[in-house]
Amino acid sequence: MSGAPSRVYVARLAGLPVYDPNGDQVGKVRDVVVMLRQDTKPPRVLGLVIEVFTRRRIFLPMTRVTSVDVGHVVTTGLLNMRRFEQRPTEVLVLGELLDKTVTIRESGTSAVVFDAAMEQWRTRDWVLAKVAVAESAKRFRRRGQTHVLDWSDVSGFAVIEEGQGATHLLAAFETMKPADLAAVLHELSSKRRSEIAGALDDERLADVLEELPEDDQVEILASLDTERAADVLEEMSPDDAADLIAELPTDTAERLLTLMEPEEANDVRRLLTYSERTAGGLMTSEPVILPADATVADALAHVRNADLSPALAAMIYVCRPPLETPTGRFIGVGHIQRLLREPPSALVSGVLDTDLDGLHADDSLQAVSKYLATYNLVAAPVVDEEGRLLGAVTVDDVLDHLLPEDWREPSKVEGVHRNGS
CATH class of the missing domain: 3.10.580.10 (CBS-domain)
Structure with missing residues (x-):
């Protein structure tokens, strides 16, 4: 390849359709998989995580990607339908690198990653070559300066950060339906799930919780402070809230019900009196x-x-x-x-x-x-x-x-x- 390298910003890939050579859509992009290196060399892009129509997430090697264009990705059409499982040496750009706090080497300034760009080199390999960061706000500035820097100009990606934000990740996934965002959360680490749940508003989090497996629901609810957990339960439909509360220890469930608005709590308490696999246990108390x-x-x-x-x-x-x-x-x-x-x-x-x-x-x-x-x-x-x-x-x-x-x-x-x- 001659001339300037192709550059693709990863946050813009989220949700893009993936087509085979015949023009048939085979899935949507959910993330980009890279491998970090010990030195300052940019990480190699291994491939894309795409979600096919069964909601299964599979791995698409970059060697099978023939085009990354405005609005779509095209593959050779050869897909391995085995479920994607992240290896310990791999990093998800959207799920793990966005919103990470890093250090700009030249100035020593802290900054937050809001995007990253991958480039295809003359060797045909793709690397994560650029990092878009926003400096921490300074006293007389409402917002910090933003920069697009070479990967080697930034440090701190390998450091485990407590309390990592999720603002820019959620912006990339803003148009996702709750069920799709739930699928993304399910595949992330427990730590990252909790951080993202903390950044969602109550209504959005309630919608996502309703689409998650029970174990994930209980884990996320436990990561919230008690008052916020009660607020989120109020936003859920009464039948889903009752199903979730039924999975909690009795004292925790009672404490949350006490914190909920009396009207909402009464609906949930009433649903909890019915056996799970009966009409009463299945119904919602809020039809039209x-x-x-x-x-x-x-x-x-x-x-x-x-x-x-x-x-x-x-x-x-x-x-x-x-x-x-x-x-x-x-x-x-x-x-x-x-x-x-x-x-x-x-x-x-x-x-x-x-x-x-x-x-x-x-x-x-x-x-x-x-x-x-x-x-x-x-x-x-x-x-x-x-x-x-x-x-x-x-x-x-x-x-x-x-x-x-x-x-x-x-x-x-x-x-x-x-x-x-």
């Missing part, structure tokens, strides 16, 4: 509930709430007051597909499906599954003996319990985790 005199326009406005899962947004539940669970008498459900065909001014009471009797809290997981399959539903009401609505079960909660307990774990394959790079 409306009175009989609500209009179709009211119903559609409620289901537009971006915080609702697609399954919860597919149906409204009409009840007599009070409208908080347990409600007054349950009247019927309104299917959003039907409501979309009605005038906005029409009353929901005129287009209800009143033939669904609803599940009971002690109905088994098998009974719930059969109910949803029989009536072709993605959600179903749960009522008590007095005909009051207790909550709703959604198909995603049912699948959580029908699948193996470790279904969130990437599939493991025995043997060598990848071909040599």
Whole structure:
């Protein structure tokens, strides 16, 4: 290769689609794997971690990358589908180097890494040649100066840093869905998971926790101070919060419930009284509930709430007051597909499906599954003996319990985790 070397900033690679030679997308970039050297030579870039459509993270050697262009990466099409497992000598640029505090050799100034650039040399090898850093803010400056430096101009990458930040890593992953960010966190070290959890806001962290395996959930919650842990639990859906609290020691669970807002805590306490694999244990206590005199326009406005899962947004539940669970008498459900065909001014009471009797809290997981399959539903009401609505079960909660307990774990394959790079 002649002329200036190709330069690619790693933070801009996060989430880029990866295509085979036929133009078919095979996955997305999640990180860059490098090997640090003992001297000041720039680390060699070994390859990319990409996530394929099964959410498995695999290793793509740089020798298989034919193009790194604006907006996409192209491979030779030869992929080893074995799960990526990080070796002790390897470092993840996004997961471990971003937000690291380093020292600028010339001035001795501390700085924080906010990006790094890899370059392809004439030998065709890729190296992590440049580091983008922001100096610590000085007294009369609101922000420190930023620099793009040679790798050899910076020291401190091999030092284990306590309390490493996560601001720039999260900026690189800002557009990720909670389930994808959860997959990234799951693959990182316990230390780095805790640091990233500390940098997420309560709502985002709650969304991510709901997508993590139980062991990771418990570990991250334990890394938070008690008051913040209670705040995060409040942001979670009551059924997910109840599932997580059920995994905690009794005294810890009670302390967190005491710190939560009484209304939120009461919902969780009520869900904890039901057996796990029953309709009561599966349900959420916060479906979309409306009175009989609500209009179709009211119903559609409620289901537009971006915080609702697609399954919860597919149906409204009409009840007599009070409208908080347990409600007054349950009247019927309104299917959003039907409501979309009605005038906005029409009353929901005129287009209800009143033939669904609803599940009971002690109905088994098998009974719930059969109910949803029989009536072709993605959600179903749960009522008590007095005909009051207790909550709703959604198909995603049912699948959580029908699948193996470790279904969130990437599939493991025995043997060598990848071909040599």
